[in-house]
Amino acid sequence: MTEPWLRRAARRTLVLGVRGRGARGSEWGEALIGEFEQTSGSWEAVRWTLSGLRATWRAARVPRRVRVRRRTVVAVVAAVAIGVPVNAYAAGVAYIPSGSMEPTLQIEDRVLIDKLSFRWSGLDHGDIVVIQDATWGTGSETWIKRVIGLPGDVIECRDGAVYRNAARVDEGYLADGTVTECSAVTVPAGEIYVLGDHREASRDSRQLGTLAAAGVTGRVLTRMWPVRPAG
Template sequence: MKNILKTIIDWGITLGIALVLSLTMRTYVAESRWIPSGSMLPTLQVGDRLLIEKLSYKLTDIERGDIVVFHPPATSEFKDDMIKRVIGLPGDTVEINEGTVFINGKPLDEPYEMEKPADDFSPHKVPPGNIFVMGDNRNKSYDSRFWGTVPVNLVVGKAVVRYYPLKNVEIIK
């Protein structure tokens, strides 16, 4: 009877430690996400599974070109977290003219975009503490052009690895 009780206690302690470690990792370090829509095509496919890293933005600034997961701003009317590419940083002026995205009056090199944006977008200055995000599938993405900038405090983390499907495993640049 003592051996059974000792085994149960050992397993309970092991499972408790595993649960605490798992919850700590998911809350503060990294978590898994999946892509529900085609707004990030061709970079990310519907159904891709990604690892989202949460620590770097506590130590460094968000950079243009990062793919970020964020809680939706109230102006978006969405409830689920979103994933988009950072186009404009605080203080930048973002504009779209004849299919070209301009940052501070200079055209942005965007080898990742699926197609050029069909609509123009008047110059918009990104406020301090905010970012301007867009999907790579510009004409099928609901993003900052429609509901405004994203406060940096809503950013959950940065997409760093696609781990599924296995044939497409890669580090996300």
């Protein structure tokens, strides 16, 4: 069966937007193109293309509201320069398997993952990370959580809010009325303390304890899909 013209046009537009006149785009751009084939129907293909172009333009402009630091961009570019393969090492696209990060990330959202440069630049408070750690499950289980505490931080909860080193953590990403209860803990060396944004639905460091930073396999750069209106 002949592929619908709208879908073909969407694919060509995405390829042109990612690669320009080159034979190949950035590592994560190529991941976007690869994920295009998992869309179904013409309109879903168009929406994926629009989302992919938006992510491409965001990365190019590095606006203040996107949590992609310049040093991260430089590191990714360096990875491309030395020929790091797509997905295997540098970048990839992943879907959100549960509601534990709502409202920031919703079930079946697609996100762009940095698999490499965070190992050089380090993690920051507020980073959303992908975790695979045998102490938190079978080892094959994937968790996506937000970094709240780094080594040496004292994490505690008071009156439903999270405090780090005696200062209340600004958590504007939480839904209104969110209450967080936790036991006080000092994050050990080489470990991190993570929470899901949907505190009532998330299993995280409150129940499972801190985990080795080595269990982090990626950092979420941006949500790509589906396109949702700003507001």
